[in-house]
Amino acid sequence: xxxxxxxxxAGGCFWGMEDLLRKLPGVLNTDVGYTGGTxxxxxxxxxxxxxxxxAEAIQIxxxxxxxxxxxxxxxFFRIHDPTTEDQQGxxxxxxxxxxxxxxxxxxxxxxxxxxxxxxxxxAWKHPLATEIEPFEKFWRAEDYHQDYLEKHPNxxxxxxxxxxxx
Numbered sequence: 246x247x248x249x250x251x252x253x254x255a256g257g258c259f260w261g262m263e264d265l266l267r268k269l270p271g272v273l274n275t276d277v278g279y280t281g282g283t284x285x286x287x288x289x290x291x292x293x294x295x296x297x298x299x300a301e302a303i304q305i306x307x308x309x310x311x312x313x314x315x316x317x318x319x320x321f322f323r324i325h326d327p328t329t330e331d332q333q334g335x336x337x338x339x340x341x342x343x344x345x346x347x348x349x350x351x352x353x354x355x356x357x358x359x360x361x362x363x364x365x366x367x368a369w370k371h372p373l374a375t376e377i378e379p380f381e382k383f384w385r386a387e388d389y390h391q392d393y394l395e396k397h398p399n400x401x402x403x404x405x406x407x408x409x410x411x
Contacts, residue, residue, distance in 0.1 A: 248309070249273060249306050249307070249308065250306070250307055250308075250309050250314065250348075251304060251305065251306055251307075251348055252304070252305045252307065252314060252317055252318075252348070252352070253280055253302055253303070253304045253305070253345075253346040253348070253380050253383060254266075254302060254303050254305065254318075254321050254344070254345055254346070255280070255281065255300035255301060255302040255303075255342060255343065255344040255345075255346070256321060256324070256325030256327070256333060256343050256344075256404075257301070257325050257326075257332075257333025257334065257336055257341045257343075257403060257404065258301060258333060258334075258336050258341065258401070258402065258403065258404075259277035259278075259301040259302060259303055259386065259390065260277070260390070260393040260394050260400060260401065260402055261324075261394065261401075261402030261403060261404030262277075262303050262324065262325065262404055263275050263277050263303050263392070263393070263394070264393075264394040264395070264402060264404070265320075265324045265404055265405075265406065266303055266305055266317075266320070266321075266324075267392075269307075269312060269317070269320060270311055270312060271307050271308045271309075271310075271311030271312025271317075272305055272306070272307050272312065273306045273307055273308060274305070274306040275303055275304070275305050275306075276303070276304045276383075276385050276386075276391065277301070277302070277303055277304075277385075277386045277390050277391060277393075278301075278302060278303075278304060278383050278384050278385040278386045279292050279297070279299035279300070279301065279302065279340075279383070279384045279386065280299060280300060280302045280304075280346055280380065280381070280382065280383045280384070281298060281299055281300045281302070281344060281346060281378055281381075282297040282298030282299030282300070283297060283298045284297040284298070284299065285382075285384075286384060287299050287384040288384075288387065289386060289387055289390065292340050293338075293340065295338040295339050295340055297340075298339065299340060299384070300339070300340055300341070300342050300344050301340050301341065301386075302344075302346065302383065304383050304385075305317070314351075314352055314355050315355050315358075315359060318345065318355065318356060318359045319359060319411060320406075321345075322359070322363055322375075322411065323406050323407045323409060324404050324405065324406050324407070325343060325404055326343075326369075327343045327363075327369065327373045327374060327375045328369050328370075328371035328372065328373060328374055329343075329374060330342065330374040333403050333404075334403025335403065336403065342374070342376065343373070343374055343375040343376070344375060344376040344377070344378055345375060345376070345377050345378070346378050346379070346380040346381075347377060347378070347379060347380060348380045353377060353379075356377045357377065359411075360373055360375060360377070362411050363411045366410070366411040368409045368410065368411050369409075
């Protein structure tokens with residue numbers, strides 16, 4: 246197997262994002278947590294206030310021979326609304342923003358190209374609000390948040406796969 250790569254993405258409540266992303270062929274592992282903020286050892290109780298600067302995020306380990314980073318990002322843009330600033334569905338606050346946290350320069354370049362491709366496709370009727378930020382630190386969320394919708398199949402989610410092409 247090729248070297249495992251890591252991606253960190255934010256697109257609203259991490260429960261729904263994780264539930265869809267973990268089912269993609271090539272995804273080896275997912276963890277939900279917090280990134281992009283200033284509070285060390287962030288917890289849900291802190292992040293939910295919207296004052297830490299963190300986003301609810303998913304850290305994804307994937308096999309790039311099976312799933313390219315580009316295809317992962319294209320799927321990411323199908324399962325959340327990247328045009329709403331600090332909001333997904335009923336969830337409002339900076340912790341629900343759309344963001345790509347790149348781990349390498351190659352990931353940054355790919356993210357920029359994918360965003361340009363999506364913008365020029367006009368598949369979304371409004372401009373993208375997705376931020377591209379360097380990855381710094383990921384604080385794994387509490388155990389009860391991990392695989393939440395697998396444990397609670399009728400739990401809340403506003404995420405679904407849209408039938409759109411870029």
